[in-house]
Amino acid sequence: MFGNECCLATGDVIKITGLKIKKIIAEICEHIEGCETPQPFELPMNFPGLFKIVADKAPYSTVEEITRTIHIGPSRLGHPCFYSQNDIKLKKFIVKQGEQIMLNSIDEVNGEVMVHCEVVRNHKNHSFTLPLSQEGEFYECEDEHIYTLKEIVEWKIPKNRTRTVKLTDFSNKWDLTNPFPEGFYGALILKPVYEIQGVMKFQKDIIRILPGLDVEVKDITDSYDANWFLQLLSTQDLFEMASTEFPIVAEVIEIPQGNQLLRSILQPGKTIVIHEKYQAARILASEIRSNFPKRHFLIPTSYQGKFKRRPREFPTAYDLEIAKSKKEPLHVVATKAFHPPQDELTSISVGDQFLVHNSQTTEIFCEGTNKVVNVLTCEKILKNNHKVAMLPLYMEGGFVEVIHDKKQYHISELCAQFCLPFNVKVSVRDLSIEEDILAATPGLKLEEAITDSYLLISDFANPKECWEIPVGRLNMTVQLVSNCSGHSKLFPVRTLVEEITEEQYYMMRRYESSFLHPPPRPPKHPSVDDTKLTLLTLAEERAVGLPKSPKNLRVDISKKLHSNQDGLDSKVPVGCQNDLVSLEKEQQE
Structure with missing residues (x-):
């Protein structure tokens, strides 16, 4: 059926x-007026739609x-979140009522x-x-992510339950x-609609049976010795083992x-030892180039090349505020060039050089009244002296960093001493690797x-x-031969720089360490009318047509404003808060 062939005889x-x-x-x-x-x-499965998941209202008792x-799987996609209706008292920890448990x-x-669970408190x-026997009243948390149908099918459909999206x-x-x-x-x-996967006695090939196949079967699990069968395991099955x-x-x-x-190890018929499963750190990196497509890499912290x-x-003064550090x-x-309409702010010409200090607030005379705006204080470098400069955080300009540091760094040193994102070039390739793909x-x-x-x-x-094998990007099938008695000897661990696809890159950017990302940029213009126009234009664009790829996903306007409500004072010019709040209400209506 549909290309799946196997012979089933009576008694097999x-x-x-x-x-x-x-499928x-x-x-x-939903009933749509005027439509049947x-x-x-x-x-x-290849349906090109994007979906938001509606949280399941039915409780779980254990x-x-x-x-x-x-x-529950190894990646962020496989880390579901629930909350408990009551406090959970552990030996050294109390999970509070309603707190999101991953x-x-x-x-x-x-x-x-x-x-193994975690909660995030104050960004930590x-x-x-939790034991499997832990009782309570657990509910699925609201999920603000947007998913493809393939992702929902693989990770987000509960067994014996439907899924509303x-x-x-x-x-x-x-x-x-x-x-x-x-x-x-x-x-x-x-x-x-499920497909049944199985294996027949003494055979290695996996058979796939469609649910519509008209064949009668009898469950003989309790009376049959399963050791007659080869035990086939996927990469995911291996990771889920204790x-x-x-x-x-x-x-x-x-x-x-x-x-x-x-390629020398992972070949059909090759026997391997799987020593353990664990979590390892990687640095997600992309090529710096003006044309597309860019290549993307996962670099282990043990990489021996130098940068x-x-x-x-x-692109903005706000990016300078995020990038500044105490180290230098x-x-x-x-x-x-930038020419502000207010005299209190500094004009910029192409070629002007600045030393960035910190952000603060200052009063400016705007539209007949005094207003407080957030500015970035800098030193403008002149020929004979330095002059204080104040750049509004909303300023859309352009700046390039001037590098005085000629030192060569290992990647572990870069991560310890500087804040990511960070731009580098390989200066000494990793000599322990036969072909260092980063060097080029x-x-x-x-x-x-x-x-x-x-x-x-x-x-x-x-x-x-x-060698380290990535669970989420290498879906191999193995046959279990035996369990090693005792502890096998561990040999030196080799790690690889892994090149990943564009799709894998965007999935990682969507789901990994989202709470560590910097806050959204402030509006580009301080004018109330300009701010309202920008947001309304975005809302109109959303009504006409939505993005077609994960990298261009837009966030719902009302949700975006709601998520930023606590930080309005620091991100929106004074005088605009009420307009943004009223716009949020309009969007909800």
């Missing part, structure tokens, strides 16, 4: 290894019920299966564990019939085509430090060194 025994969502049936759950409500219809229903992974601790992570965008590039009524951006109920089950010996059965990672600093570019004064040269890049922007999930493996026949 099949071990069911998993369920995979084959999604969607049902519109369409019958349920199929949404293909942590075990959550883990049985919700997929579930990161499941593991065995001292013989008991536990869920607090980690703890809201359509936020539909691509005009879709060349098939639009299944939605014209102008529809409402709520849908997604109902998965830490105490490692190390294990496995044979590689299937590896993605075109995979360039460890020299490269000048950064700053930020020295920049202007690449764009014209320049790199080190964007942020992330944490990713890895398996540590070595060649069983020739165990000279260990």
Whole structure:
């Protein structure tokens, strides 16, 4: 059926290894005036829509019920968030009522299966564990992220429950019939249709059975010896095993085509040792170049090459405020002229040089009244002296950093001494790597430090060194051969600079360390009328058409304003707050 072929004879025994969502049936759950409500219809996996998830209102009574229903995986996509209706008192920690609990992974601790969790308080992570037996009244948290249908299918559909979502965008590039009524951006109920995956006795190939196949089966799990079957595990299955089950010996059965990672080890038929699973730090970096496409990399902190600093570019004065550091004064040269309408602020000509100090507030005479605005105080470098300059934070200009530092740094030193993002160029390649893919890049922007999930493996026949395998980007299948008794010897660990696709890059930027990102820039113009016009224009653009790729995702205007409400005083000129609040109310209506 549909290219899946297998022969099933009477009496054959099949071990069911998993369920995979084959397709999604969607049902519109809103009545649209003037339109007939369409019958349920199929949404293909490559449907180019973007969705927001509606939180499930049904409670969960135990942590075990959550883990049985919700997929918990190694990436941010697989870290669901819940809150408890009551305080949870632990030995050294109290989880407060309504506090968002992120579930990161499941593991065995001292013989008991536990869920590793964390809460964020005052921008700091607090980690703890909850047993599966933990009782309470747990509810799914609201999720402000926007997802593709593929992401929802893989990570966000609970077992034995439907999932309600809201359509936020539909691509005009879709060349098939639009299944939605014209102008529809409402709520849908997604109902998965599963494909059954299994394995037959003495066979390595995975068989896939569609649910529509008319065949009668009998459950004989309790009376049959499952050891007759080969135990096939995916990378995800391996990561979900308890830490105490490692190390294990496995044979590689299937590896993605075109995979360039460890070609000498990861080949079908090769026997490997999987020593352990863990989280490792990486630096997310992109090429500095004016033309597209840019290449993106994950750099381990153990990378032995050296870097020299490269000048950064700053489009606004607010970017200068974010980039300044206590280690050294930020020295920049202007690449764009700026002439403020108020005499209290400083005019800028192309070529002017500044030393950036700090931000403060000052009074200016604007539209017949005195107003307080946020400014960046700098020293303007003249031939014989320095002059105090005040640049409004909203100023849209252009600045390039002047680098005086000629020192060469390891990446670990850069991360310790400077704040990311940071521009560098490889000055000495990593001599321990046969082919250093970073050495040929014209320049790199080190964007942020992330944490990713890895398996540590070595060649069983020739165990000279260990390698890290990314769980989320290498979906191999292995056959379990045996568990190693005791602890296997660990060899020197080799890490690789990994080049990732543009899609993988944007997924990481969307889900990793979002609370560490700088606050949004202030408005570009201090005028009330200009501010209202900018926001209304954005709202009109949203009504006409939405973005077509993850990198251009727009945030809902009302949500954006709501999320920034606590910081209005520092981000919006005095006199504009009431207008922004009223605009938020208009958007909600």
